[in-house]
Amino acid sequence: MEVDPYVGRQTSLNKRDHGQWLQIQRNTFTNWVNEGLRTRGIVIQDIRTDLSDGVNLVALVEALTRHRISGAVARPSNQYQKLQNITVALEAVSRDGVKIVNIDSSDIVACNLKLVLALVWQLVLKYQVGLSTTQNRAWILLWLKAVVPDCSISNFTTDWNDGIALHALLDFCKPGISPNWRQMDRMNSAE
CATH class of the missing domain: 1.10.418.10 (Calponin-like domain)
Incomplete structure (x- = not known):
């Protein structure tokens, strides 16, 4: 089976x-x-x-x-x-x-x-x-x-630069791993 x-x-x-x-x-x-x-x-x-x-x-x-x-x-x-x-x-x-x-x-x-x-x-x-x-x-x-509809992903390059889409995807795959991704500062991409 x-x-x-x-x-x-x-x-x-x-x-x-x-x-x-x-x-x-x-x-x-x-x-x-x-x-x-x-x-x-x-x-x-x-x-x-x-x-x-x-x-x-x-x-x-x-x-x-x-x-x-x-x-x-x-x-x-x-x-x-x-x-x-x-x-x-x-x-x-x-x-x-x-x-x-x-x-x-x-x-x-x-x-x-x-x-x-x-x-x-x-x-x-x-x-x-x-x-x-x-x-x-x-x-x-x-x-x-x-x-991750909230991220409006349309490409594999610039939409990922601030890290928020990555956090959203990680949180989708393992709920709770990055629960505050919506509150993250887009200007602080290194963090």
């Missing part, structure tokens, strides 16, 4: 932090999915529900794999057609080497947020790593904006 670091991180958080962490993951992964769907002209609002009929998931998988998926229903009208769409999408990414563990079509149709996020995490692992440095930098910037 493999231990998913995604799930492992969740278990170490208290209830309030868990909710905040889950929302950050939801926002970050929604942005990643929307980036993947951009060429299709599709924008999702809620990652939990907007993949549940399989239509957007099939479009995302086709965009990621650059292959057309056969057997998908364009306008599913019942539960079976939704399950079919998700099944063909999961089979396509499985054939492409994505590790799908303990996730099946019914989990996505049921809008199980944790399993939807776990699926998207597996897609990130497979399809993000092989992208160009520029695309990886854009993904990291999106993640940084999601986890």
